[in-house]
Amino acid sequence: GQQVMQIPQYQHVQEGEDFTTYCNSSTTLSNIQWYKQRPGGHPVFLIQLVKSGEVKKQKRLTFQFGEAKKNSSLHITATQTTDVGTYFCAGGNFGNEKLTFGTGTRLTIIP
Amino acid sequence: DTEVTQTPKHLVMGMTNKKSLKCEQHMGHRAMYWYKQKAKKPPELMFVYSYEKLSINESVPSRFSPECPNSSLLNLHLHALQPEDSALYLCASSQERDTHGPQHFGDGTRLSIL
Numbered sequence: 001g002q003q004v005m006q007i008p009q010y011q012h013v014q015e016g017e018d019f020t021t022y023c024n025s026s027t028t029l030s031n032i033q034w035y036k037q038r039p040g041g042h043p044v045f046l047i048q049l050v051k052s053g054e055v056k057k058q059k060r061l062t063f064q065f066g067e068a069k070k071n072s073s074l075h076i077t078a079t080q081t082t083d084v085g086t087y088f089c090a091g092g093n094f095g096n097e098k099l100t101f102g103t104g105t106r107l108t109i110i111p
Numbered sequence: 112d113t114e115v116t117q118t119p120k121h122l123v124m125g126m127t128n129k130k131s132l133k134c135e136q137h138m139g140h141r142a143m144y145w146y147k148q149k150a151k152k153p154p155e156l157m158f159v160y161s162y163e164k165l166s167i168n169e170s171v172p173s174r175f176s177p178e179c180p181n182s183s184l185l186n187l188h189l190h191a192l193q194p195e196d197s198a199l200y201l202c203a204s205s206q207e208r209d210t211h212g213p214q215h216f217g218d219g220t221r222l223s224i225l
Contacts, residue, residue, distance in 0.1 A: 042217060048213065097161060100156075
Protein backbone atom coordinates (compact mmCIF):
# COMPACT_ATOMS: atom_id res chain seq x y z
CA GLY A 1 0.00 0.00 0.00
CA GLN A 2 0.85 3.67 -0.16
CA GLN A 3 3.51 4.84 2.29
CA VAL A 4 4.34 8.41 3.24
CA MET A 5 7.59 8.98 5.09
CA GLN A 6 8.86 12.15 6.71
CA ILE A 7 12.34 13.17 7.77
CA PRO A 8 13.63 14.00 10.20
CA GLN A 9 11.60 12.21 12.87
CA TYR A 10 12.65 14.77 15.50
CA GLN A 11 14.17 18.24 15.25
CA HIS A 12 15.40 20.42 18.08
CA VAL A 13 16.20 23.99 17.11
CA GLN A 14 17.21 27.14 18.89
CA GLU A 15 14.51 29.79 18.80
CA GLY A 16 15.07 31.95 15.76
CA GLU A 17 16.66 29.19 13.67
CA ASP A 18 15.02 27.81 10.57
CA PHE A 19 13.36 24.39 10.33
CA THR A 20 12.52 22.11 7.41
CA THR A 21 10.64 18.81 7.23
CA TYR A 22 10.54 16.63 4.13
CA CYS A 23 7.74 14.34 3.03
CA ASN A 24 8.10 11.49 0.50
CA SER A 25 5.36 9.29 -0.92
CA SER A 26 5.83 5.87 -2.48
CA THR A 27 3.18 6.77 -5.09
CA THR A 28 2.18 9.84 -7.08
CA LEU A 29 -0.32 12.01 -5.24
CA SER A 30 -3.23 14.13 -6.41
CA ASN A 31 -2.71 16.54 -3.55
CA ILE A 32 -0.83 16.94 -0.32
CA GLN A 33 -2.02 18.51 2.90
CA TRP A 34 -0.07 19.63 5.92
CA TYR A 35 -1.29 19.45 9.53
CA LYS A 36 0.14 20.62 12.83
CA GLN A 37 -0.56 18.82 16.09
CA ARG A 38 0.40 20.55 19.33
CA PRO A 39 1.34 18.37 22.31
CA GLY A 40 -1.88 16.99 23.78
CA GLY A 41 -3.90 18.43 20.91
CA HIS A 42 -5.47 17.34 17.67
CA PRO A 43 -4.25 17.78 14.08
CA VAL A 44 -5.03 21.21 12.64
CA PHE A 45 -5.09 21.78 8.90
CA LEU A 46 -2.44 24.19 7.62
CA ILE A 47 -2.55 24.07 3.82
CA GLN A 48 -3.24 22.01 0.71
CA LEU A 49 -1.08 21.81 -2.42
CA VAL A 50 -2.47 20.44 -5.67
CA LYS A 51 -0.30 21.49 -8.61
CA SER A 52 3.07 20.08 -9.59
CA GLY A 53 5.84 22.40 -8.40
CA GLU A 54 3.41 24.52 -6.38
CA VAL A 55 4.80 26.83 -3.69
CA LYS A 56 2.62 28.49 -1.07
CA LYS A 57 3.52 30.79 1.80
CA GLN A 58 1.82 31.53 5.09
CA LYS A 59 3.78 34.19 6.96
CA ARG A 60 6.96 32.37 8.09
CA LEU A 61 5.88 29.01 6.61
CA THR A 62 6.71 27.95 3.04
CA PHE A 63 5.23 24.81 1.52
CA GLN A 64 6.39 23.13 -1.68
CA PHE A 65 4.98 20.29 -3.79
CA GLY A 66 7.49 18.42 -5.92
CA GLU A 67 7.41 18.36 -9.71
CA ALA A 68 6.66 14.62 -9.72
CA LYS A 69 3.96 15.09 -7.05
CA LYS A 70 5.63 12.49 -4.84
CA ASN A 71 7.34 14.77 -2.36
CA SER A 72 6.76 17.94 -0.41
CA SER A 73 8.47 20.14 2.14
CA LEU A 74 7.58 22.59 4.87
CA HIS A 75 10.07 25.29 5.81
CA ILE A 76 9.66 27.57 8.82
CA THR A 77 11.80 30.70 8.97
CA ALA A 78 12.93 32.10 12.33
CA THR A 79 11.13 29.61 14.55
CA GLN A 80 9.18 30.75 17.58
CA THR A 81 8.07 28.85 20.67
CA THR A 82 4.54 28.75 19.25
CA ASP A 83 5.83 26.54 16.41
CA VAL A 84 6.30 23.61 18.80
CA GLY A 85 4.42 20.49 17.75
CA THR A 86 4.37 17.61 15.31
CA TYR A 87 4.01 18.41 11.64
CA PHE A 88 2.31 15.81 9.46
CA CYS A 89 2.00 15.73 5.72
CA ALA A 90 -0.95 13.76 4.34
CA GLY A 91 -1.25 12.51 0.79
CA GLY A 92 -4.48 12.16 -1.15
CA ASN A 93 -5.56 10.51 -4.39
CA PHE A 94 -8.30 11.45 -6.85
CA GLY A 95 -11.71 9.98 -6.12
CA ASN A 96 -10.58 8.51 -2.84
CA GLU A 97 -11.67 9.70 0.59
CA LYS A 98 -8.54 8.33 2.21
CA LEU A 99 -5.70 10.59 3.33
CA THR A 100 -2.47 8.78 4.15
CA PHE A 101 -0.64 10.58 6.93
CA GLY A 102 3.12 10.80 6.94
CA THR A 103 5.18 9.60 9.88
CA GLY A 104 5.48 13.15 11.25
CA THR A 105 8.30 15.44 12.38
CA ARG A 106 8.30 16.52 15.99
CA LEU A 107 9.68 20.02 16.46
CA THR A 108 10.92 21.28 19.79
CA ILE A 109 12.25 24.80 20.35
CA ILE A 110 15.07 25.69 22.71
CA PRO A 111 14.30 29.20 24.04
CA ASP B 112 -12.09 25.99 19.63
CA THR B 113 -12.88 23.00 17.48
CA GLU B 114 -15.96 22.78 15.25
CA VAL B 115 -16.05 19.01 15.65
CA THR B 116 -17.19 17.93 19.10
CA GLN B 117 -16.23 14.59 20.59
CA THR B 118 -17.50 13.02 23.80
CA PRO B 119 -16.32 11.81 26.16
CA LYS B 120 -12.85 13.39 26.34
CA HIS B 121 -11.53 10.52 28.45
CA LEU B 122 -12.78 6.95 28.86
CA VAL B 123 -11.50 4.09 30.96
CA MET B 124 -13.15 0.75 30.41
CA GLY B 125 -12.65 -2.92 31.13
CA MET B 126 -12.30 -5.52 28.43
CA THR B 127 -15.85 -6.77 28.95
CA ASN B 128 -17.54 -3.36 28.84
CA LYS B 129 -19.59 -1.82 26.07
CA LYS B 130 -19.25 1.90 25.46
CA SER B 131 -19.75 4.40 22.66
CA LEU B 132 -17.77 7.37 21.41
CA LYS B 133 -19.72 10.25 19.92
CA CYS B 134 -18.83 12.88 17.35
CA GLU B 135 -20.88 15.82 16.11
CA GLN B 136 -20.34 18.49 13.48
CA HIS B 137 -22.64 21.25 12.25
CA MET B 138 -20.62 22.50 9.29
CA GLY B 139 -22.73 20.64 6.73
CA HIS B 140 -19.84 18.33 5.92
CA ARG B 141 -20.78 15.14 4.10
CA ALA B 142 -17.72 13.04 4.89
CA MET B 143 -16.83 11.91 8.40
CA TYR B 144 -13.91 9.85 9.63
CA TRP B 145 -12.67 7.84 12.59
CA TYR B 146 -8.93 7.69 13.22
CA LYS B 147 -6.89 5.90 15.86
CA GLN B 148 -3.69 7.54 17.07
CA LYS B 149 -1.09 5.91 19.29
CA ALA B 150 1.46 8.06 21.12
CA LYS B 151 4.10 9.60 18.86
CA LYS B 152 2.49 8.05 15.76
CA PRO B 153 0.41 9.51 12.92
CA PRO B 154 -3.38 9.13 12.85
CA GLU B 155 -4.43 5.80 11.32
CA LEU B 156 -7.66 5.77 9.35
CA MET B 157 -10.31 3.37 10.62
CA PHE B 158 -13.57 4.27 8.86
CA VAL B 159 -14.92 6.79 6.36
CA TYR B 160 -18.59 7.71 5.94
CA SER B 161 -19.72 9.61 2.86
CA TYR B 162 -23.30 10.89 2.74
CA GLU B 163 -24.08 8.75 5.79
CA LYS B 164 -22.94 5.53 4.14
CA LEU B 165 -19.85 3.57 5.11
CA SER B 166 -17.41 3.90 2.22
CA ILE B 167 -14.12 2.76 3.74
CA ASN B 168 -13.39 0.20 6.47
CA GLU B 169 -9.66 -0.22 6.89
CA SER B 170 -9.97 -3.86 8.01
CA VAL B 171 -10.86 -2.78 11.52
CA PRO B 172 -11.69 -5.58 14.01
CA SER B 173 -15.41 -6.12 14.57
CA ARG B 174 -15.10 -5.06 18.20
CA PHE B 175 -15.23 -1.54 16.74
CA SER B 176 -18.62 -0.78 15.17
CA PRO B 177 -19.26 2.59 13.52
CA GLU B 178 -22.66 4.18 13.06
CA CYS B 179 -23.79 7.33 11.27
CA PRO B 180 -27.34 8.15 12.46
CA ASN B 181 -27.51 11.37 10.41
CA SER B 182 -25.26 13.77 8.51
CA SER B 183 -24.12 15.53 11.69
CA LEU B 184 -23.44 12.58 13.97
CA LEU B 185 -20.93 9.75 14.00
CA ASN B 186 -20.68 7.10 16.68
CA LEU B 187 -18.12 4.41 17.40
CA HIS B 188 -19.45 1.49 19.44
CA LEU B 189 -16.87 -0.41 21.46
CA HIS B 190 -17.19 -3.96 22.77
CA ALA B 191 -14.71 -6.45 24.20
CA LEU B 192 -11.70 -4.24 23.53
CA GLN B 193 -8.13 -5.29 24.14
CA PRO B 194 -5.38 -3.39 26.02
CA GLU B 195 -3.67 -2.61 22.70
CA ASP B 196 -6.78 -0.64 21.72
CA SER B 197 -5.80 2.05 24.22
CA ALA B 198 -5.21 5.18 22.13
CA LEU B 199 -6.53 8.60 21.16
CA TYR B 200 -9.59 8.23 18.92
CA LEU B 201 -10.08 11.17 16.61
CA CYS B 202 -13.14 12.08 14.63
CA ALA B 203 -12.84 14.33 11.59
CA SER B 204 -15.11 15.75 8.93
CA SER B 205 -14.65 17.28 5.50
CA GLN B 206 -16.93 19.01 3.06
CA GLU B 207 -16.21 16.86 0.05
CA ARG B 208 -16.18 13.08 -0.30
CA ASP B 209 -12.69 13.00 -1.80
CA THR B 210 -9.46 14.27 -0.31
CA HIS B 211 -9.54 17.70 -1.96
CA GLY B 212 -10.37 19.66 1.10
CA PRO B 213 -9.24 20.07 4.69
CA GLN B 214 -10.24 17.63 7.36
CA HIS B 215 -11.45 19.20 10.61
CA PHE B 216 -10.56 17.17 13.67
CA GLY B 217 -12.19 17.00 17.06
CA ASP B 218 -10.20 17.03 20.29
CA GLY B 219 -10.41 13.25 20.47
CA THR B 220 -11.31 10.69 23.11
CA ARG B 221 -8.42 9.28 25.13
CA LEU B 222 -9.33 5.65 25.68
CA SER B 223 -7.69 3.37 28.22
CA ILE B 224 -8.50 -0.34 28.38
CA LEU B 225 -7.84 -2.03 31.68
